Amino acid sequence: MSERLYFNDMYGRKFNGRIESKDGNKIFLDKTLFYPSSGGQPNDTGIIKSKDRLYNVIDVYKEGEDIVHVLDNADGLEINDLIHGEINWDRRYIHMRYHTAVHIIDGVVDNDYNGQGLLTGGQIYNDRARVDFSFDAIDKELIGKIIESANKIVERGLNVFQREITGDEALKIPGLARTEPGRELIRKLDQVRIIEIDNFDFQADGGTHVANTREVGKIVMQKIENKGKGHKRLTFTID
């Protein structure tokens, strides 16, 4: 199992590691900064250097507890080779900004619209993100108010930090896992990683985030879609 360096070093761009196994153009490392697509956040891309050769990392995903690095080719690489990895930082950083924006919108809905609706899911892209809500009815005015409140949190420059607690502790925190699938997941975990926005919101989470809400930039509404009863979708960008 790869050590997930991106959890404790969210601003890390470079690392050294070792190849633990190889399967065609896929390699498995003892540790990695490459984020695998999960939880609505897309994978990192970047490069790996080894024995004076350069390889492109074109996809990264989870396979059980393993992290699979898909290379453009893996010719010449062998088990136990030492590697130097560098992630494509521009791509990662935009994902961190969007991911944190999703937390802020979730926090606003949870704090101000408790009982009316919840944020039930989301997907981040390189140029936009979308979030799904369980509101029965939603309109531009309501979404406009949510985004206005979210942008106030951005402007306040709140610190974003992480900590680890036990699954039992996590289940005792009201509102931490707001959906039954979320609670189910937490019951299976010994340690739960919490992402907290100072005095505003906390969530159990496996993604990467910026350290201060000001880094997110201005959240701009792009599209609202009605996907049926209790399912509304907002697409937004950040400036």
Ligand SMILES: [Zn+2]
């Ligand atoms: Zn997150």
